[in-house]
Amino acid sequence: MLLLVYLSASLPRGGHGGGRFPPTWPSIPRLGGLDPWPLGEVALFLRPGQAGAQPRGPGHGAGSGVHGPRESGAGAALQATGLFILQTNGLRLEALNPAAPTGGASGTPGRSLEGDPAHPVPPKELGGRPWELQFPGSRAAGVSVAAAETSTVAGASGACPGHRLVGSQSRFGAGGKRAPRTAPVDLVLAVGGGGRDGMDFSELDRDNTGRCRLSSPVPAVCRQEPCVLGVDEAGRGPVLGPMVYAICYCPLSRLGDLEALKVADSKTLSESERDRLFVKMEKDRDFVGWALDVLSPNLISTSMLGRVKYNLNSLSHDTATGLVQYALDQGVKVAQVFVDTVGLPETYQERLQQRFPGIEVTVKAKADALYPVVSAASICAKVARDQAVKSWHFVEKLQDLDADYGSGYPNDPKTKAWLRKHVEPVFGFPQFVRFSWRTAQSILEKEAEGVIWEDSLTGDQEGPGRIMSYFSKGPRTHPRLPHRYFQERGLESATIL
Amino acid sequence: MESSEEAAVEKCRVHLRPGTLRDAARATLHLLPCEVLVNRPAPVDRFFTPAIRQGPDGLEVSFRGRKLRGEEVVVPPGLVGYVMAMEEQGEVSMEKDFSEGDEREEQERAEPREALERDFDQFIGAIASFSRFTLWGLETIPGPDAKVRGALTWPSLAAAIHAQVPED
Structure with missing residues (x-):
């Protein structure tokens, strides 16, 4: 039609x-x-x-x-x-x-x-x-x-x-x-439904077990003029839902116009104010561009609980770096980057500066309150995180799911109550929960069945023998082990059920 | 079955219900790289199956926040996999199982009738069968060297070394 x-x-x-x-x-x-x-x-x-x-x-x-x-x-x-x-x-x-x-x-x-x-x-x-x-x-x-x-x-x-x-x-x-x-x-x-406006979460709706990148079109002017780019994140602390990293950029010459939107640190704004500001930025898409990475709680859990631990700071740094690189790949002429810090600003700044030698990098605590372009990024991130949480599609087929999980922060009693209510004794929680959070882990320890992983066995099976055993007269008693063929295949002979 | 060491081992005798092998329904099985310290039904269809994704190199899922990678393992030809369960003691044994039970390789031939139903007699039966299962590794695909794959080669080797050797 x-x-x-x-x-x-x-x-x-x-x-x-x-x-x-x-x-x-x-x-x-x-x-x-x-x-x-x-x-x-x-x-x-x-x-x-x-x-x-x-x-x-x-x-x-x-x-x-x-x-x-x-x-x-x-x-x-x-x-x-x-x-x-x-x-x-x-x-x-x-x-x-x-x-x-x-x-x-x-x-x-x-x-x-x-x-x-x-x-x-x-x-x-x-x-x-x-x-x-x-x-x-x-x-x-x-x-x-x-x-x-x-x-x-x-x-x-x-x-x-x-x-x-x-x-x-x-x-x-x-x-x-x-x-x-x-x-x-x-x-x-x-x-034909080419919806490219605002944030199109269809990819996230399709699969929210990994990461997902959304971005605005790159304004033409950002490919021609030197730009300033801000990086910020939302949803780092909560035990529920994704973490969103966002960049926002505009030409240096238009920074005044961005400031005129009265963007501010997303934490100081109400949800409706953030939505309103995001719409404003969308209207200024002829000079403001953004991109964001939605890191699913499953990705966060599996990273942090990996055999080789990949902590949240490293994950954050790498995601931020990836987004700046993405802007460069899109042809944005990035001249300055402002980043709200995660961890120590000095080391973070050094790392980013080394990675992007041609760009002037500033990493600061509270950058989202200091630099409008970081405020803008923080608004993008927060709007996206709110949207993703609100319309979260649970991978699991859950029965009587309670949507009232409070703020998602670990110290929120509502969130804690929600976690306790949704423990499954074998599987633990739905993937909406970050298993790597201490809050989640301690609830699992108490209310779910124990799980032993192959890498959680610490060599206490065959501890070192007692020194005196080397001096004993009798024959050294070793339990007779089965042939290597069987050991390598995990086969044991069974005589009783 | 050990019956000679009655002093050391609590006497027990296990009988297979042969009929259950014929009727066992096909089951979808997942072998996890971890041990869950409980033996009970779990909502696999609601929590686990919908979360499986086809990744660039094999299946992917997560369990308790840890990433698993998996692949299909096929039970070698000539063998059938069964999920066995022990009957609760005191359950009424169904004699017809024994009357129609013909010889199967895993089956223990029924004892004389009067010897059954003593308190050391136990019955197991198949509750499901399978010819393939999904083998999961912690963050890595188990691959051809997985222990389970090796274990599955044992039956054919065992058959070979126990086979009658022609005398000439």
């Missing part, structure tokens, strides 16, 4: 087969990780195959020229639709996800396609891939969404990985009731 997004004012109701007002909110697929949708965010998906090519409406006449070369086929039809929207709303199309994902040099990052009738876009630019339309920096009132009555595009399957239409507000809402400046609207139109 092709749904087109318009301002109600720009569409005469009658002309659209009685387009549905109000929109059917509950059926709108969630595009980002924010729940509930921030006011005014609208996302609609175009399902390939039924996409309309030439929506009727005001501006259609004026826009007739935009259809460009009249090629038949899905690509052309989608292009026509796209350009129609472009032109009516004074938008331009930006490639979110340039064809070549690596490196700033390859691909055409930040390529813009203006909705210009004089320069029609070749159909291959739009056809066959999902695209998305966005009106940034606006908020919503008096906006309606109409299911446009459109002609059918056959086989418009597939997908351009994230084209984004960026609009100026000047012509937004033209034609009638202009949406008040103070309360404009965000409209997102996506084809």
Whole structure:
């Protein structure tokens, strides 16, 4: 089903087969990780195959020229639709996800396609891939969404990985009731469900036993100008749920704009304030980018309880390093890095500086309160952690699961009670729990069955013999061991059951 | 069965219920690289099975927060695996098991009837059968050198060395 997004004012109701007002909110697929949708965010998906090519409406006449070369086929039809929207709303199309994902040099990052009738876009630019339309920096009132009555595009399957239409507000809402400046609207139109907005947790939902990386598109400007990058984490202390590491970056020249968002240490903000700030940052995606690593509690447990212990500090350092490297690999021109410390700042800073010699690295305690870019990272991390915990998909099939586990911190009585309630005598806890936490371990010691691992046997089986035994007269008595063949295969002869 | 050392070993005699071998349902088994100090049913299907992932080099899961890597082990041809359980004492023995019991290699031939049902007679029966199982190693795939794999080679070797040698 092709749904087109318009301002109600720009569409005469009658002309659209009685387009549905109000929109059917509950059926709108969630595009980002924010729940509930921030006011005014609208996302609609175009399902390939039924996409309309030439929506009727005001501006259609004026826009007739935009259809460009009249090629038949899905690509052309989608292009026509796209350009129609472009032109009516004074938008331009930006490639979110340039064809070549690596490196700033390859691909055409930040390529813009203006909705210009004089320069029609070749159909291959739009056809066959999902695209998305966005009106940034606006908020919503008096906006309606109409299911446009459109002609059918056959086989418009597939997908351009994230084209984004960026609009100026000047012509937004033209034609009638202009949406008040103070309360404009965000409209997102996506084809084929290419949801790249906000945080898309679908990968985490699919498998939350390992680690998962989410990221925003890299703003074009960040590939051209020297950038400042902040690193912070959320969910380091809790015995429940994942730990999230986040980076946030923007050009040095735009740091003032980031500060203007009034980002602050995520710990000083309420959840709704954090969500609001994250939405703000998403709106500034033309110069702010982020990426994050979600480390599942299972990954944390298995790392810390490994044969070779991999402690949380090392895991944190390596994850932070990995994220900075990821930004570099994406072509972000990182000039400065600010990191909220884990462990001793001096050694951490030295380690990072050695790893990234060309970058000015600053590691400080409370960096999330000192540097706006670290505050921004801390907000990304915290929003993601909250979201991941809230929508956690338990791997286990649990019966009467109690969702009230408190803060997840070990000293929270609610969390402790939850842990006690969910002990399984053989398996211990669900994987949502970090088994390596002392709180979890001590509950297991008391309330679950004992487990002996092959590496927990410390050589007390054949301790050193008594010295006097070497001087005894009689024959040295060794228990007769079975043949090596049997020892090597763990075989013993049994005579009784 | 040791019966000569009656003084040292508490006398006991074990009888197999042959009928159970025929009816035993197939079971999915996991052999863990650890010992759980209890013998009781566990919700494997709810806690363990759904957490198994196919990793780049074999199966992966975790148990008690420790990473396990696993692989399938097939029971050698000619052998069948059984999960055996001892009947609680006092349970009524079913005579039909013995009447229809024909010779199987693991089976102890039934004693004369009047000799049964003494307090040192015990009965075991199969509660499940298997022809493969998943062998788990702590953080590493057990591989071809795993003890269990070696142990599974013993029956064929034993058969060979105990086989009759032609006299010429």
